[in-house]
Amino acid sequence: MPSVYDIKPTFQNLLRPITRSLAQAGVTANQVTVAAALLSAAVGACIYFNPLARWPLFLLPAFLFVRMALNAIDGMLAREHGMKSRLGAVLNEVGDVVADTALYLPFAFVPGFSPWLVVVISILAIISEMTGVVAVQIGVARRYDGPMGKSDRAFVFGLFALLVACGVPRGAWLHYALWAVLGLLVVTIWNRARRALATSPDSAGR
Template identity: 80%
Template sequence: MASIYDIKPAFQNLLRPLTRALAGAGVTANQVTVAAAALSAAVGACIWLWPAARWPLLLLPGFLFVRMALNAIDGMLAREHNMKSRLGAVLNEIGDVLADTALYLPLAGVAGFSPWLVVVITILAIVSEMTGVVAVQIGASRRYDGPMGKSDRAFVFGLLTLLLGLGVPPGDWLLWAQVLVGALLVVTIMRRARRALAEAG
């Protein structure tokens, strides 16, 4: 099953001139990683503090795109501008998990979202990323397989919050969307584990 992650190379090509400019200005990969996590926490806090307001929901889709760009940029800075480090690897993985949690968990307080489903989805998202990391420990490559990877989650939640922010009434469609995200996360975890074992074996 395809994932939005598959278009990452084309997205990186669009961002490469900006990445070169940032490198020339002395911006480091770790600074970008930390900035993405901090901004995620700020946007999540807006949703948590104003759960009945539309503007935080409208803020989320645009920010998710910005976050995807920042995630691509920090990787290119590390790989293409000699900024790889052990600290960077740690910050990248932990920062992604913290950012996801900060952005999606506050949706539990937004009308139309099921609090327990949001919690389950957040936990499954963490497990899916950890499954990708564990692949390295058994001798495989870091797994980014879909169908509900980080970029896919950003697209789905960006779309859901955009619709709510534009005034579309929440209903059964939103509940079933959350159920589908949870189910696809389970598939993602299983696929990453299976492919990691196959690659290592």
């Protein structure tokens, strides 16, 4: 199943001139990673403290696009400008999980969203990212398989926020949509685990 992650190379090409300028200005990949996590926490706090307001929901889709750009930029700074480090690898993975949780968990307090579904989705999102990282421990590349990876979750929650902010009635559709996200996250975890095992060095002996 296709994923928003598939358009990443095209997006990176558009951001390459900006990345080059940041590198020349002395901005590091780790600084961009930390900035993305802090900004995510700030936007999530806006939703949490203003669950009845529309403006934080309008803010979220715009910020998710900015966050996607920052995530692409920190990766290119690390790979293409000699900024790879062990600390950067840790910050990248932890920062993504912190940012996702900070952005989406506050939806549990927004009227119309099922609190328990939002909590379960947040937990499964963490598990899906950890499953991708665990692949490295068995000797294969970090897995980014969909259909509900980080970029896909950003698209879906950004769409939810925009629709609700625009006044679309909150009803059964939202409940079913959250169930669909939950189900796709389960499939994502399965896909990442299965494909990591299938490509591991000792898979032939299994």
